[in-house]
Each structure stands twice: as structure tokens, then as C-alpha cells.
Amino acid sequence: MKLSHMLLSLASLALATALPRTPNHNAATTAFPSTSGLHFTIDGKTGYFAGTNSYWIGFLTNNDDVDLVMSQLAASDLKILRVWGFNDVNTKPTDGTVWYQLHANGTSTINTGADGLQRLDYVVTSAEKYGVKLIINFVNEWTDYGGMQAYVTAYGAAAQTDFYTNTAIQAAYKNYIKAVVSRYSSSAAIFAWELANEPRCQGCDTSVLYNWISDTSKYIKSLDSKHLVTIGDEGFGLDVDSDGSYPYTYGEGLNFTKNLGISTIDFGTLHLYPDSWGTSYDWGNGWITAHAAACKAVGKPCLLEEYGVTSNHCAVESPWQQTAGNATGISADLYWQYGTTFSWGQSPNDGNTFYYNTSDFTCLVTDHVAAINAQSK
Secondary structure, eight states: OOOOSOOOOOTTSOOOSOOOSSOOOOOSOOOOOEEETTEEEETTEEEOEEEEEOTTGGGOOOHHHHHHHHHHHHHHTOOEEEEEOOOEESSOOSSSOOOSEEEETTEEEEOOSTTTHHHHHHHHHHHHHHTOEEEEEOOBSSSTTSHHHHHHHHHTOSSGGGGGTOHHHHHHHHHHHHHHHHHHTTOTTEEEEESOBSOOOTTOOHHHHHHHHHHHHHHHHHHOSSSEEEOOOOOOOOOTTOOSOGGGSSTTSOOHHHHHTOTTOOOEEEEEOHHHHTOOTTHHHHHHHHHHHHHHHHTOOEEEEEEOOSSOHHHHHHHHHHHHHHSTTEEEEEESOEEOEETTEEOOOOSSOEETTSHHHIIIIIHHHHHHHHHHO
16 A cells, blocks of 8 residues: 555654563464465464554554554454565654664665664564464555665665666665564464565566566575565456456556466465546456456465555445455455554554444454354354
8 A cells, every 4th residue: 555644653652661672482373374275274274364454563662552453453353464564764763763774875774673673573472472463574665664765765776666676776675584584484473474565667577577576585485484475566467357457457567467376476465446546446346356366277365465445444345355255266355454542542544544443343344254254164
């Protein structure tokens, strides 16, 4: 998702008192999430799962706030949480804002301190405690929280699309991947490593992203062969049941089916934002089933990883959930995005957010999870 709001300021939040450098990995179960045919397996259960997104949870500075979110997810049986594993800056913050990596003057510095990756450490620790599985990605297509442009700016590349082919940039990117993966490679709380949030290469030949995906996923597997790896793309570039609309075309340099066929990619992802893409809400059902067919043909499960609207959440998104749940090839869905209320106020709302214990939450989480559980019996 491309965020439209200002970066979340955490300077006013209370700093956590206990900040372990790395998680203890004392999860209730040590079985790593995996795939089984066209399905996912979590904690020994193979089937369909519900989850959500929270880009901001790793930027919270109070451990109790992180635990609140995880406890609510666990109570709601939302098994998968996708979080930002990046927070790139070109200038070091001085106001206590969390940052993970500084890019400046052709160098990159990883912040492993209390206002850096130790915040992500606690997200993993809390996920282990509450049995939540995390998708952690490494960079953003968009400029929110730095993104690929932060690398491009620091290393003097000509355009953002150079991110995928610039040798120095890719070395820094892989160094960051190694730093993150090595911290959590033994944790059963990791559902998957994700190359990027919504990678695109507009106007590029599809070979550019294909080669980058192949190389990067192979590198991640060399660091950690036990966890799943996925791309994090929106599902663009698909000729299955294509209606010719832009998301089905190859204009963003993506070939969904070909990329999914890469041996070091374990499952596919697709996103769904009709408001942003200029399509109808009903169009979304065909988008889901078309990808399900492609996933089935490749023989790997797929995840409806992001979907959202700014109003009428229940009426619009519930049919998408039902379509995904009934589509062979789709094995989980994660709505965008999770919202809750802390002692200091509400979590960020980018327009697509709906909040814990609201009527939309009842419709799209409580009722959705109940339907999944009933179907699995």
C-alpha cells in the first residue's frame, strides 16, 4: 500500500523500558510455517487463514502497545500479521523517531539500537508469545519510510528503477537483508521473508524484475532455508482471464506467473485496491479468481495480501473474502489494515483502516474467521 499520510511520529510516545537485542525464540511451538500443495500450514494445521497488516507496529516505542496488538490478534484468531521490516532515512532523526537504516553519501548504516532494530526485535518476541506469524519485508517501492528512493538518493543513481540493477545499491540491500534475517532465522514466529512492498519497474522489460527476484530470493534462501520467501508484489502482469485493464498488463515490469515459477519463491501475493486502480468493486472478484487459477497452474499457494476500501468496508470487502476462501489456489487473506486504540490515542488511519471491536471488525474479522473455522471442520 502506498501511504498518503505523514510518517508516524513516535517522539511523544513513552520509550520501552526493556529492549532485548534479539528475541528469545521461546515460542509455544517450534514448527515453522510451510506450504502443503496449494495450502499453508501453521502450527501443524493445514488450511485457509485470516490475517492483517500493520506497517506501524515496529515503530512503536512502548512494549505494552505491541503486546496489546498481538493479544488482540490472538484473541481474534488472526494468524498472520504483515509488518514493515524497513525504515530507511537519508538523515538521522534527532527527535527519538525510530529508524532502521541510514543511507548517506554512498554508505548505509544499520541501526541496531533502542530506536532501531530492537523495536522490530520486540515485535518478533511478542509474536512468539502470542502465536502470531509475521511477514517481514525489506524495502518499500514507495517513498513512505524511505523506500527504494532512499537508496537511489544516497548512491547517486539516476532513477528509482536503478535500484534493481545498481551494484552498490544491491550490495547495501543484501547487507540489510542479512542483518534482519540473521536476527530471526531461528524464530517460529516468522511466516515469510518478503523481498519488498509492491515492487514495480515501470516501463522495464519483465526480465529486470525476474532476474532481481531470482537473485534476491536465492540469496535469502542461502541465509535461511527454513522459512518461506515471497515477493510482495501486487499481482500485476497476468494473462489468465485478463480483461485488458492496466493491472493485468506488464506495464509495471511484472509477469506474475513467470515470477511465481521461480524455485526460491514459495508462494504468490496479490493486492486489491479498486479505488486506486480505477476499477469496480465487483472487478475484484475476478482479479482474485484469475490469480487463484494461475497459482493452481504453477502448483503454489497464493495470498490475498492486501485489500481495502475507504468506506463501506463490510459490504465491499466481505464478498472478496468469500471469493478468496472459495478459490482453489488462495490459502489466506490479510486485510489492510489493522486499527486499535492505545492509551494515547488511535493507531494510524490511512483511510482503509478499521478498528478492533467495531461493527466492521465484527463483519470482516469475527464473522470471517468463524466461517473459515466452520468450513475447516
